[in-house]
Amino acid sequence: MTHPSPSRAFVSLIGAGPGDPGLLTLRGQQALQAADVVLFDYLANPELLRFAPDAETIYVGKKGFSEYISQEQINALIVAKAQEQGGRRVARLKGGDVFVFGRGGEEAEACAEAGVPFEVVPGVSSAIAAPAYAGIPVTHREAARSFAVLTGNTKEGGAHYERLSGVDTLVLLMGVRNLGQIAAELIAAGRDPQTPAATVQWGTTPQQRTVTGTLQTIARVVQEAGLEAPAVTVVGEVVRLRGSLRWFDLPG
Amino acid sequence: MTHPSPSRAFVSLIGAGPGDPGLLTLRGQQALQAADVVLFDYLANPELLRFAPDAETIYVGKKGFSEYISQEQINALIVAKAQEQGGRRVARLKGGDVFVFGRGGEEAEACAEAGVPFEVVPGVSSAIAAPAYAGIPVTHREAARSFAVLTGNTKEGGAHYERLSGVDTLVLLMGVRNLGQIAAELIAAGRDPQTPAATVQWGTTPQQRTVTGTLQTIARVVQEAGLEAPAVTVVGEVVRLRGSLRWFDLPG
Known part of the structure; x- marks a missing residue:
């Protein structure tokens, strides 16, 4: 009687970081090096594929492709690839x-439901790192003792902008096109229209562009500058620190 | 006439990640390898010093030392070390x-004020990664469309627990000893006492310990289990996902 050999099936859910390939973690690099298959996103820097030169690579980004791939299809693909060829x-x-x-979380759930072992390799979040590369700390003594991260993408479900007044720094991911509406809701909920605000496009990459204004003006400033996704917007007193802490996108 | 050679003075402010040394970034590793001096914290994994075997190393953690070192002294030391020996x-x-x-942010300000060039190397935040290693995503479709990170350390200034109701997931860093008081304030402000809660001690390390309860019970559960700092507490429906997504601290 022979025993089946243990399956090699394994999924690493890896945070690629915000754009700068140097912000991948060591564990992320190791998991890429060990991979047979890499499924990568629109927002994961493709330079990182160099760590897996012999792996099968599959682009599952939703932008830039004419054929839409749904999250359910991605979940199924991750599991199917892990179960191929005996694992x-x-x-x-x-x-x-x-x-x-x-x-x-949904991708992890798909693995768990299929009985495929998985691990999570957290990454540097663009919510924190894009502001940091613009010289803006999301917390700062006296200026900010808390921060919240929200999606400005209303497809993922609108946030409760009216009940956030206890949070000092707000970080909005995605939804740069909804910025005017979100700012208006925050102002209507009592946040000072003069609160400093900054939007950082392609944060942490050589293409990084940052514009600043106030909660009242930021949507217009962003539009005039032609900033589009991917972009992170920070609202809070901490934005003032960019004046002294700017270190990456220095003025030419 | 001779020109002075350009100073080598440079400061890398590096996020070491939450504890697992594999969560250091590639840029963080490179900056350590290039360093002449390393100043490290209580919470930075000392294993990371292996990347700088020949550098001068200075422990500036505030815990475990009988002599207290103030933040102002750390700021001054960073600048002084960068300016030593011509840079x-x-x-x-x-x-x-x-x-x-x-x-x-204060360390960056000290560099800027002294005219010492600096860079920021963002790290994986324990606010996100400690929950992730406990199988808890801070956001999840339908369960959480926003999260806020607060300090439970009242020395750094109490948070506005009463005006956070628009935030789905709350993450409390530090202040595990104040957990009972913070939970009571959140309940008084209207957050459901039955909201699931988890506390993760030494998250992402082999010593990781996780306990779960509700907003109402978590302080008692933490105390009974003997969990102390460093610990991260998550409050929100996402805590339920640990039941299916637990992958790191698996039951023996």
Whole structure:
């Protein structure tokens, strides 16, 4: 009687970081190096594929492709690839962190339901790192003792902008096109229209562009500058620190 | 006439990640390898010093030392070390991320004021990664469309627990001893006492311990289990996902 050999099936859900490939973690690099298959996102820097030169690579980004791939299809693909050929190692490379929006929890659930062992390799979140590369700390002594991260993407369900007044710094991921509406809701809920605000496009990459204004003006400033997704918006007194802490996107 | 050679003085403010040394970023590793001096924290894993075997190392953690070192002294030391011997490369290794509490903004300000060039190397925040290693995503479709990170350390200034009702997931860093008081304030402000809650001690390390309860019971559960700092507490429906997504601290 022979025993079946243990399956190699394994999924690493990896946060690729916010864009700068140097912000991948060491564990993320190792998981890529060990992968048989890499499924990667629109927001995961494709340079990172260099760590897996021999792996099968599958682009599952939702932008830039004419054929839409649904989250359910991605979940099924991750599981199917892990179960192929008696079990393969899958690296699922996601922009930013695994569990900060981006639906990594659903991918983990799909693995758990299929009985495929998985691990989570957290990544540097663009919610924190894009502001940091613009010289803006999300917390700062006296200026900010708390921060909240919200999606500005109303498809994922609108946030409760009217009940956030206890949070000092607000970080909005995605939804740069809804910025005017979100700012108006925050002002209507009592947040000072003069609160400093900044939007950072392609944060942490050589293409990083940052504009600043106030809660009242930021949507117009963003539009005039032509900033589009991917972009992170920070609202709070901490935005003032950019004046002294700017270190990456220095003025030419 | 001779020109003075350009100073090598440079400070890298590095997020060491939440504890697992594999969660250091590639840039963090490179900055350590290039460092002449490393100043490290209580919460930065000392294993990471292996990347800088020849550097001068200075422990500036505030715990475990009988002599207290103030933040002002740390700021001055970073600048002084960078300016020594005509300029040295300083790696300032901080637990978690640089700008999520921990006063990294003040260290950056000290560099800026002294004219010492600096960079920020964001790290994986324990606010997101400790829950992730406990199988808890801070956001999840339908369960959580926003999260806030607060310090439970009242020395850093209490948070506005009464005006956070628009936030789905709350993450409390530090202040595990104040947990009973914070939970009571959140309940008084209208958050459901039955909201699931989890506390993760030494998250992402082999010593990780996780306990779960509700907003009403978590302080007692933590006390009975003997959990102390460093610990991260998550409050929100997402805590239920640990039942299916637990992958790291598996039951023996």
